[in-house]
Amino acid sequence: LPPNWQLPDKDSPRGRIHASARQLFAEKGLDATTIRDITEAAKVNSAMVHYYFRSKEELYHRVLGHEILTVFRDIHEQIAPDTSAGELLVTLPTRVMRVVSDHPVWAKLLSREISGGAVHLQRVVADLKDAGPLGVRMKAEALYKEAVRQGQLHDLPIFYVIQFLLVLGYSGVFFNPFFRVIGEHDPDEERFFNERLRIFDTLIRHGLVPEKKPSPKL
Secondary structure (H helix, E strand, O other), X not given: OOHHHXXXXXXXXXXXXXXXXXXXXXXXXXXXXXXXXXXXXXXXXXXXXXXXXOOHHHHHHHHHHHHHHHHHXXXXXXXXXXXXXXXXXHOHHHHHHHHHHOOHHHHHHHHHHHHOOOHHHHHHHHHHHHHOHHHHHHHHXXXXXXXXXXXXXXXXXXXXXXXXXXXHXXXXXXXXXXXXXXXXXXXXXXXXXXXXXXXXXXXXXXXXXXXXXXXXXX
């Protein structure tokens, strides 16, 4: 990680400010959260927020960036070293779904940010450079080309394949409230969550993985 994106010590004043802001931004949003809210929760004075982060907006950008990096790290830790390029991409959505399910604060932050036009998220992605989503996209595209070359996946336009995988992976973040209204069960309930993972995996493989041709009989 770039040195300026290292997570602060959680017991330090800077770490307490970061942790308090993270929770407040997720629950109330950027605009509704005040510097006073953050300082009271972190038990610091407002001067410390400006000293460490310069402004509320810069603190918000820092929180968004750290959430992105944490989610990426957790997804990466799930991948076995011998996983093929094709299998890595096919299982990406269900990996994302599991990790996002384990990070409800990130899910709330992302939902709020996207609904607000993702203006701050665009800046954070640019600031993270190759350590963030831009680097992951380039890596995913390289993996996809390799998987196609080896006959592991269908040859389709890369950009749309990556979009498809990410839309599925983050479906729970944006659509679960709607699914609760139109469905007959809570999509976050463990039994139904696991069933969705299984069905999504089946559908992804059906769309992206070529059928194996039977070996000719001798």
